[in-house]
Amino acid sequence: MSETNDLPGSPTNQIEGEGETPPEAPAPAESQPEVPEVPEPVTSAPVPEGDATGEPAPEEGEVVEGSAAPEAPAGAEGPAAAPPRPKRRPKDAAVARAFRLGLPVEGRVEQVIKGGYEVRVGRSRGFCPHSQIDLHRVENPEEYVGKSYAFRILQMRRGGEDLVLSRRALLEAEKAEEAKAVRATLLEGTVMLGRVAGLADFGAFVDLGAGVMGLVHLSELAHSRVAKVSDAVQVGERVRVKILKLDDTTGRISLSIRQAEEDPWVRLAQAYPVGSVHRGKVLRVTPFGAFVEMARGVEALAPAREFPPASEGFEAAVPPGSERDWLVLSVEAERKRMSIAPAPEPGSPEAAKVEVGATLQGKVQKAERFGVFVWLGPGKVGLVPAAMTGVPRGTDLGRRFPTGEELTVEVSEVAEDGRIRLSLPGVEPLPAPAPRAPAQARKGGDRPRRDRDRERDRGRDRRDEPAQPAAGSGSFGTSLGDLLRAAMDKKD
DSSP states (O other): OOOOOOOTTOOOSSOTTOOSOOOOOOOOOSSOOOOOOOOOOOSSSSSOSSOTTSOOOOOTTOOOTTOOOOOOOTTOOSSOOOOOOOOOOOSOHHHHHHHHHTOOEEEEEEEEETTEEEEEETTEEEEEEGGGSOSSOOSOGGGGTTOEEEEEEEEEEGGGTEEEEESHHHHHHHHHHHHHHHHHTOOTTOEEEEEEEEEETTEEEEEOSTTOEEEEEGGGSOSSOOSSGGGTOOTTOEEEEEEEEEOTTTOOEEEESTTTSOOTTTTHHHHSOTTOEEEEEEEEEETTEEEEEEETTEEEEEEGGGSOOOTTOSGGGSOTTOEEEEEEEEEETTTTEEEEEEOOOTTSGGGSOOOTTOEEEEEEEEEETTEEEEEEETTEEEEEEGGGSOSOTTOOHHHHSOTTOEEEEEEEEEOTTSOEEEEOTTOOOOOOOOOOOOOOOOTTTTOOHHHHHHHHHHHHHHHHSOOOOOTTOSOHHHHHHHHHHHHHHHHO
């Protein structure tokens, strides 16, 4: 008779409806049963330490009520299974709950240690890396010591004794929410204030708030020509910008400083009347003149001819970046052009009034074959005709009157268009040249031109006729024909 297997959980030995006895069950193995491994306490996993109910785990060595070690099955051979390692109770239940729910905790920075900061959070010790203390790079770590901040727990070790914290995670989350709110208020065409956050070769990046960045292209920085971005704006400067385009797909925002400001040329004629003097800064110098910034977005040209003549050129008198007073000569607001000249000092010879009969002091600007140009002051250049220079005809005026030479002149005439005619004091004009002698008569004497043309045409006709053969040089047939024609003419 087979013995019945009395192990708990074993299948029923007797099959209902049959008288036969099932074969005997195999005896249990004599080897020792495997002991399941107990995992280490939770470190960086998002599941907090404790049981499934959320209650804190017991301290080491304590046994949680209702969780006694399981008994070995009845009849099992071999040593009993080892009880599981007791779970560690969190050092601070509030910290464990904050880690489980992702809530921020308040911590005080105790000191700077290798790689970061030591932070005290309640009864727990925390560590915050340098890169997680703020949004930007920290130049002076000591400025955070002794201050309390809100942190997010990234990792919890040894039941909360060691924490890995981040302040940057909270700041980025707050900034992201603010950025969403700011971007929701942006509309194309609106004008708002921003702060220049960075410069590039192609434009400037402007922070509209909460880290929402827009780009101002180089061509949209000012009404005037801008060669370098740093010439128009600086990092940290507050500027007014107009939103040109919002691209929801790429998130790019196109801005303009130029369109956010009033065009300065609209009221330029009233602000800069002809003859007024204003301060300006030299931007760049070219062979034909100097470009001067008279106001933000307004560039004027000082032509080279308006500068006092000098042998070394006008460039030495107006280096880029220098400032001085300028005299407004003309304004064309529609074409956005302004012409200026260096303003004369009060009491200087250049400030003298130009009128007929006045004797003025000037400088030779240039000499031409027909006369000498004399610079009398800003916007005032006169001409001394060659006949009034007192030098013989054919003399090189450039050698006689070098550029930049001081010259005393008298005003002979002032035309309505502003042209000034000058002369040298005490110099009489040269006599007019004698008239040219009449051209000699052509070959043929005083015969009428018609007769001469007729004779020329006859000679041309003769040249066109074929030449007659000489006597005795023709062929036999030709000589016989001529003789017969002559005999018939004689008979007639």
